[in-house]
Structure formats: C-alpha cells, structure tokens
Amino acid sequence: MNQSLVGSKTMVVSPHYLASSAGNTILLRGGNAFDAAVAVSACLAVVYPHMTGLGGDSFWLTYCSKEQKARAYNGSGRAGSKADREFFSGLDSIPYRGIKSIITVPGMIDSWDAILKKYGRLTLAEVLAPAIEYAASGFPLSNDQYENTVQRADVLRQDSDTASIFLPDNRLPNKNERFVQRNLANTLKQIAEKGRDEFYKGELAKRIVTSLQEKGGLLTFEDFSGHSGNWTEPISASYRDCTMFQVPPNSQGFAGLMILNILENYDLASIPHGSYEYYHLLTEVIKASFQDRNAVLTDPDFHPIPLEKLLSASYASEMAQSIDFSKAKDSFSEPVGNDTAYAAVVDEEGNxxxxxxxxxxxxxxxxxxGDTGIIMQNRGSFFSLDPSHVNRLEPNKRTFHTLMPAMACKNGKPYILYGTQGGEGQPQTQAAIITRMLDYHMNPQQAINEPRFLWGRTWGEATQELKLESRISQNVSDELEKAGHIVNRVAEFDGVMGHAHAILIDEQGFLHAGVDPRSDGEAVGR
Structure with missing residues (x-):
C-alpha cells in the first residue's frame, strides 16, 4: 500500500486497489474527479461486493474548483409505499436478513447519474467500462471478501441466486481465485447503454421488482420509478482553523461535527496522544454526541431535527463541562451495520x-x-417498529443512515478528505483521524496507522464495550478499566475498526494520502 505520494497532482484512495487503479485510469483518459469517483464507486460494487453494490445507497461531498463551493448529494433510498409497521405485525423488529429486510429503494445508481450530469466530462458508459471489465473477466478474490464469505456462508446459502454467485459450485471460493460476475456485468452494460432510468423505470427495474416480489418482497415498480436523490447544502462546523463539512440528515454526519465542537473546548495538543486522557476524552465525547443523535436522527421530512441547537458552540461548551476525566459515564448504543466502502478523489484542477x-x-x-447479479441492501432493517420511536417505519421515509463522508476546508479550499467504513465506528474513527492530523500534526498514513478504538455494542454482545487494539499499552488499558470502561483488547490491526482513508492537500497543492492497512486498498496518484 502506498503512503504519501509526495509531489502528486492527482490522487485516488479506496479500500480496493483495482478500484483505485480504475479511478486513476479515468483521470488519465481525460476525466475529472467526478468521472473518476463514479468509476471507483462502480468498481467497488464489483470488486468489494460484500461491502457495497448496485442494490445499495451512497452519500457524496463534492467540491467544484470553478464554483469554489462544497455541495452534498443524498443518494439514499426511501421505504416502499407498502412498507408499513402492520406488515411486520407480531415481530419486535424488522428482520436483518432475507427478503423482508429489503424495504428501501437503492439510491446509488441515481447518484452516479446526478454527479456525472452536474460535473462530469465523460459518459456513463465510459466511466462504467472498468467495472464491466472486472465483472465480466473476473478479478482475484480479495482477502476481505474471502473472510466475510467464510463468516457469512450460512447467509449466502439461504438464497439460491446469491449462493450461485458467491458460493460457486456450492463451495467456498479461495483467496485470489478468479471471481467472475457475468450477470452483474450484463446489468452494468444495460445501465451503461440505457442510462439511469433503466435501473428505475426500464426493463431492468421490472426484472428486479418481479424477482423480489416472487420471493415475497414489498418493493414495487412504482417505488423504483418514483425514486430520486437530491442535491443539498452540507452542514458545517469550525474546528481549529478549518471548516468541517458533513452531509446533513438523514446521515449521522452531524454527530461527527458535534464531537469536534465539544473537543474544540479542549487543548487537545497538550494531552499526550495515546494516553489514558486521550482515549477517555474521545470516548466520553462520542457517548455524549450519540445520545443526541439517537434521540433525533431520522428523515427530516418526517421529523424536525434541531441542528441549530445541536451544532451551537454554547451547547458544545455545556456538554464539555459535563465530562469527568476520572470516570466513564453509563451510556447506550444500538448495534448497527458495519460494512461500507469509503473513497476519495482529487484531480489536477482541484476538484x-x-x-x-x-x-x-x-x-x-x-x-x-434474480439474474441481475444485484445483491440488495438491508438498510431498511434499521427502522424501528415502535410507533413512538423517532425513526419508526413509515412508507416513503428515509431511515437513520450511518454513511457520512467528510471534508475539511482551510482558507476556503479543500484541505483534507476523509472517511471510514463501520456504522457506529464512522464518527469515532473520523474523530481519531482528524484530531491526529490537526492537533498532533500526523500525516494521513500515520493518522490511520495509529492504534484505534471503538466504543459501543456490536452484534451478539450484551455490553457497551470499549474495544482497544492491542498495540495500545496495557497501562492505558488498565487505567481505562479502572475508570469504569468495559475494556476488550482486540487484535493489533483488527478489522472491526473498519477501513479508513484520507487525502491531504498541502499549501503547495501537493497531495498526500493514507489508506487503511486493514483493507485491500491503494493510494494511486501521479
């Protein structure tokens, strides 16, 4: 994996080297950052199919050098018109797997179209070409896909269409085995030839819906044909000498801003990095922001979200004063999905x-x-069936969404692009990476490589653990335990911490990148 590519004028980072390479290829062919980003997105849907795909959602933060403005695109889908709580009567929660977990329309294809139409130079067919090639001809099965296939083979066997792709000949594929997805290649060709509407209004949409309905699904052709994502203004906050941008709700991005607002009340650089005080403070700040996030986050079209209060300096100061440096507060987190793919692109023009x-x-x-090769998301399973819950299931509603790409600007221009995989882990790892870069002056790779932590509950756990990578000293771990944290020491570079990546643009315009050693990623620049 590449570290900082000093002197680079363009940069692509992603969790898979083939996707990064595809983005670089598009730049070399005359595309800009927006063209390259869509190419990376499509390639990840092919080469990282356990994490992302055409049946999922996406969120985008963009900066156009000509406009000198940051914008956001919400590529998340809404619950179907027939998706109501009555359908799940008798259940405590929406199933996490299977056909009944598919209740939201995928938003990613729409987002490709929106990004390219607004800012791209190349055609959809041109930017999808690398993904089509990888799907049709195959690629070496990654370590990450192999490990996830082994862990979830029982899930993959439940659906014959899924098993035929991911468990070929009813067996576990081997690492580096050529992995071919012919049906997905045909689907991508169809979209490349006919455009966005083929996925939402065309023959492809009808095939998707027919297959899902035959399996007992809720989504209708009208749900697909009525879908649209939307451009929106990013939300922001100041941290040190930077303006920090996130996408607005239904994303949890505001929790990331709340964390930084609270930390702004501390001279973090005076606290030794990696010390008890460092990990304790970040953990307690994260807990505080999550309490508010959990209480209000849903589709803002259905319920108002008091961002003005939550992102105010006075509220952050109030929360900072409530933190006890000697004791961990009791708090609660709901386990959420942990599998995601973050990427970033910068081109020579500064887009x-x-x-x-x-x-x-x-x-x-x-x-x-069916035969589309598209694995469908289960994002809608995060809706609540409790009628009093702010994120209760309602038709045509977007759910609480964990996806949150980030961007820091300095003197009005992009400075750091960063993000990470992992549901609950996204605000946490973002906070760790950006404080390491802005407060401790680490380069992107060092900030990503340093030991990480993860607070909260994950699937199958009954307690709110503070997971610490074992590279964190035993003395620090013991101090955290004495303060009341439920400490669980995990592997040195544990996959539960997610895959984080970042690009820094220095004062000379040179680009420096960091990619996560836990991923199959690469930083590619020139």
Missing part, C-alpha cells in the same frame, strides 16, 4: 469528491434480485 457507499450489513440482505 474533490469524498464519498461513501454501502449495502448495510456484509452482503446486505443476502438476497440477489
């Missing part, structure tokens, strides 16, 4: 794209839509 996409859980719902 920037920070984006993230997901099918929610590893392999999403576990259900492929």
């Amino acid at each position: 920037c794209v920070s984006f993230i996409q997901s099918i929610y859980f590893e392999f999403g719902s576990g259900v492929v839509a």
Whole structure:
C-alpha cells in the first residue's frame, strides 16, 4: 500500500486497489474527479461486493474548483409505499436478513447519474467500462471478501441466486481465485447503454421488482420509478482553523461535527496522544454526541431535527463541562451495520469528491434480485417498529443512515478528505483521524496507522464495550478499566475498526494520502 505520494497532482484512495487503479485510469483518459469517483464507486460494487453494490445507497461531498463551493448529494433510498409497521405485525423488529429486510429503494445508481450530469466530462458508459471489465473477466478474490464469505456462508446459502454467485459450485471460493460476475456485468452494460432510468423505470427495474416480489418482497415498480436523490447544502462546523463539512440528515454526519465542537473546548495538543486522557476524552465525547443523535436522527421530512441547537458552540461548551476525566459515564448504543466502502478523489484542477457507499450489513440482505447479479441492501432493517420511536417505519421515509463522508476546508479550499467504513465506528474513527492530523500534526498514513478504538455494542454482545487494539499499552488499558470502561483488547490491526482513508492537500497543492492497512486498498496518484 502506498503512503504519501509526495509531489502528486492527482490522487485516488479506496479500500480496493483495482478500484483505485480504475479511478486513476479515468483521470488519465481525460476525466475529472467526478468521472473518476463514479468509476471507483462502480468498481467497488464489483470488486468489494460484500461491502457495497448496485442494490445499495451512497452519500457524496463534492467540491467544484470553478464554483469554489462544497455541495452534498443524498443518494439514499426511501421505504416502499407498502412498507408499513402492520406488515411486520407480531415481530419486535424488522428482520436483518432475507427478503423482508429489503424495504428501501437503492439510491446509488441515481447518484452516479446526478454527479456525472452536474460535473462530469465523460459518459456513463465510459466511466462504467472498468467495472464491466472486472465483472465480466473476473478479478482475484480479495482477502476481505474471502473472510466475510467464510463468516457469512450460512447467509449466502439461504438464497439460491446469491449462493450461485458467491458460493460457486456450492463451495467456498479461495483467496485470489478468479471471481467472475457475468450477470452483474450484463446489468452494468444495460445501465451503461440505457442510462439511469433503466435501473428505475426500464426493463431492468421490472426484472428486479418481479424477482423480489416472487420471493415475497414489498418493493414495487412504482417505488423504483418514483425514486430520486437530491442535491443539498452540507452542514458545517469550525474546528481549529478549518471548516468541517458533513452531509446533513438523514446521515449521522452531524454527530461527527458535534464531537469536534465539544473537543474544540479542549487543548487537545497538550494531552499526550495515546494516553489514558486521550482515549477517555474521545470516548466520553462520542457517548455524549450519540445520545443526541439517537434521540433525533431520522428523515427530516418526517421529523424536525434541531441542528441549530445541536451544532451551537454554547451547547458544545455545556456538554464539555459535563465530562469527568476520572470516570466513564453509563451510556447506550444500538448495534448497527458495519460494512461500507469509503473513497476519495482529487484531480489536477482541484476538484474533490469524498464519498461513501454501502449495502448495510456484509452482503446486505443476502438476497440477489434474480439474474441481475444485484445483491440488495438491508438498510431498511434499521427502522424501528415502535410507533413512538423517532425513526419508526413509515412508507416513503428515509431511515437513520450511518454513511457520512467528510471534508475539511482551510482558507476556503479543500484541505483534507476523509472517511471510514463501520456504522457506529464512522464518527469515532473520523474523530481519531482528524484530531491526529490537526492537533498532533500526523500525516494521513500515520493518522490511520495509529492504534484505534471503538466504543459501543456490536452484534451478539450484551455490553457497551470499549474495544482497544492491542498495540495500545496495557497501562492505558488498565487505567481505562479502572475508570469504569468495559475494556476488550482486540487484535493489533483488527478489522472491526473498519477501513479508513484520507487525502491531504498541502499549501503547495501537493497531495498526500493514507489508506487503511486493514483493507485491500491503494493510494494511486501521479
């Protein structure tokens, strides 16, 4: 994996080297950052199919050098018109897997179209070409896909269309085995030839819906044909001498800003990095922001979200004063999906794209839509069936969404693009990476490589653990435990910490990148 490519004028980072390479190829062919980002997104849908795909959602932060402005695109889907709580009567929650977990329309294809139409130079067919080639001809099965296939083979066997792709000949594929997805290649060709509407209004949409309905699904052709994402203004906050941008709700991005607002009340640089005080403070700040996030986050079209209050300096100061440096507060987190793909692109003109996409859980719902090769997301399973819950299931509603690409600007121009995989982990790892870069002056790779932590509950756990990578000293771990944290020491570079990546643009305009050693990623620049 490449570290900082000093002197680079363009840069692509992603969790898979083939996707990064594809983005670089598009730049070399005359495309800009927006063209390259869509190419990376499409390639990740092919070469990282356990994390993301055409059946999922995406969120985008963009900066156009001509406009000198950051913008956001919400590429998340809404619940179907027939998706109501009555359908799940008798259940405590929406199933996490299977056909009943597929209740939201995928938004990613729409986002490709929006990005290219607004800012791209090349055609959809041109930017999808690398993804089509990888799907049709195959690629070496990554370590990450192999490990997730082994762990979730029981899920993959539940749907025959899924099993035929991911468990060829009813067996586990080997690492580096050629992995071919012919049906997905045909689907991508169809979209390349006929455009966005083929996925939402055309023959492809009808095939997807017919297959899902035959399996007992809720989504209708009208749900697909009525879908649209939307451009929106990013939300922002100041941290040190930077303006920090996130996408607005239904994304949890505001929680990332709340964390930084609270930390702004501390001279973090005076706290030794990697010390008890460092990990304790970040953990307690994260807990505080999550309490508000959990109480209000949903589709803002259905319920108002008091961002003005939550992102105010006075509220951050109030929260900072409540933190006890000697004791961990009791708090609660709901386990959420952990599998996502973050990537970023910067071109020679200074255009920037920070984006993230997901099918929610590893392999999403576990259900492929017939012969399309598209594995469908289970994002809608995060809706609540409690009628009093702010994120309760309602038709045509967007759910609480974990996806949150980030961008820091300095003197009005992009400075750092960053993000990470992992549901609950996204605000946490973002906070760790950006404080390491802005407060401790680490380069992107060092900030990503330093030991990480993760607070909260994950699937199958009954407690709110503070997971610490074992590279964190035992003394620090013991101090955290004495303060009341439920400490669980995990592997040195544990996959539960997610895949984080970043690009820094220095004062000379040179680009420096960091890619996560836990991923199969690469930083590619020239």
